[in-house]
Structure formats: C-alpha cells, structure tokens
Amino acid sequence: MAQNAVHSQEPADNLADQRAGAGIVVLSSSMQLLHMNRQAAELSKLINMAENGGAPAKSAQGVLPAALTELCTEVLKALQVRTEAKDWEQFEVKRIAGNPNQPVLLRGFGLPDRGGIQHARLVVTLEELGRRQQLNTDQAKERFQLTNREQSVVENLAKGWTNKEIANALKITEQTVKEHIKHIMRKTNSTTRTGVLVQVFRS
Numbered sequence: 001m002a003q004n005a006v007h008s009q010e011p012a013d014n015l016a017d018q019r020a021g022a023g024i025v026v027l028s029s030s031m032q033l034l035h036m037n038r039q040a041a042e043l044s045k046l047i048n049m050a051e052n053g054g055a056p057a058k059s060a061q062g063v064l065p066a067a068l069t070e071l072c073t074e075v076l077k078a079l080q081v082r083t084e085a086k087d088w089e090q091f092e093v094k095r096i097a098g099n100p101n102q103p104v105l106l107r108g109f110g111l112p113d114r115g116g117i118q119h120a121r122l123v124v125t126l127e128e129l130g131r132r133q134q135l136n137t138d139q140a141k142e143r144f145q146l147t148n149r150e151q152s153v154v155e156n157l158a159k160g161w162t163n164k165e166i167a168n169a170l171k172i173t174e175q176t177v178k179e180h181i182k183h184i185m186r187k188t189n190s191t192t193r194t195g196v197l198v199q200v201f202r203s
Contacts, residue, residue, distance in 0.1 A: 023126035025064070027072060029079070029117050033064070043104050043126040044068065050099040067097035068106060068124060075108040075122050083112050094198045096129070100160015103129045105201050129158065129201045140200040144187040153180045154200055157193055 023040030027033055036044075047065035074093045082088055093108040105127045113119035137158075141151045149170070156166040163177045170177070185191060188199040 025068065025124045025126070027122045027124075029076060029120045029122065031069065031072060031122075034121070040124075040126050043098070043128065046102060047098040047104055047126075050097070050102075065097060067095060068126075071095055071106050071108045071124060072122050075110050075124075076117075079110040079112060079117055079120050079122075082110060083117075085112055088112070096194050096197050096201075100158075103158060103160070103197065103201075105129050105198070129197075137200065140188075144184075144199070146184065146187060150180050150184050150187075153177060154184060154196065157181075158197055158200070 023043045024035070024037045025033070025040045025044075026035040044065050047067055048063065051066055071093055078091070078093065082091060088110055091109075095106050096103050097106055098104040107125045107127075109123045111121040111123060113121070137151050137155050140146060140154065141148075146154065149172075152170055153166060156169060161169070163174045163181070167174045167177045181193065181196075184196055188196050190196045190199055
C-alpha cells in the first residue's frame, strides 16, 4: 500500500519539474552566494556557456555568470540610494543574457536592511524568455500599439537575428527593418535592441 503512495507521487514530481518556475539567486551585499535554486543553477550554466562561446565554464562549477554579477553590481549601487523596502516596490534592474536563441531575463532587486548596506540582500530571478515569447509579443503588441509587421520584427529580434536575417525572413529590405526597429524603440521608449526585448518581455 505504501509503495502505491510513493508511485502516485512521482507523476506530480515530474510535472513540477516540467513546470520549472523562475530561477532564484540570493546574495549578501558582499556578493556571497546564500541561496540558488536548481532552476537558477541550470540557467546560469546556459548563460555561462553563451558567455564562453559555447564551452562550459572552465572555472569551478556553479560560478555566477558575468551578466549576473554585473546586474548585482547595479543593484548594489541602487541600494546606496534606495535604503527603504518601499523604494524597491516599483523598481528592479533588468537585463537579458545568454544565447539569443534561448535568452534569459535577469531581474535584480535589493532587500535593504535597517542595519545598513552590509546586512542588505540581493535577489535575482532568472527566467527563460522563449517559453513565454508568444504570449508576450501578443501582449506587447497591444501595450505598445505595435503593427503586425513590428511584432514580427520583435519576435525575430528575440531570436538574436541580424537586420539582414530579419529582412530575408520577412522579405523586406534591411533599410525597412531599421525603420521598423526605430519605430519599435520609440514606442517602447528604448534606445537599444536589448532594451526593446526587456520592455517586451516584462511581465
């Protein structure tokens, strides 16, 4: 009887694994790693490989990707100014990292402490964008009033494609792609291609 109970649990565990949520990393203000869930470790590995040109990181396993440590440095700077918990309610530091075909959205938050910055904590969530890409480009289309063509350009930007590749795929000129990107940047209030993606994939 007890054995059956064990077996009936397995599918639920497998389902939980498939529905992996965001990766979560918690660091001290001195950048000491305090917590990292399994999803964060997996996504960090992917980012490390992208940063190392596809090779696994040579250094010790579990080393934080450069993109993540840079993000934490920005969060630390913000913690100097945003010293109250309420200062972080509407604020986060974001960047996109990893392989353009499997981009990962990093979102950094500070958890200030009344005892001063040395007691503060940094929290970073890591999330694969590809999984929510369709949903988000539809939402972005509405939110930023993008045309169908602009939405197609954004979807291809998310794949890390060059203007030339986008032009070929959409059967338009590179100049037209540049014009679309310019309009998308204006509508999303961004100044870079990465900035556009951060806006589009914001939850």
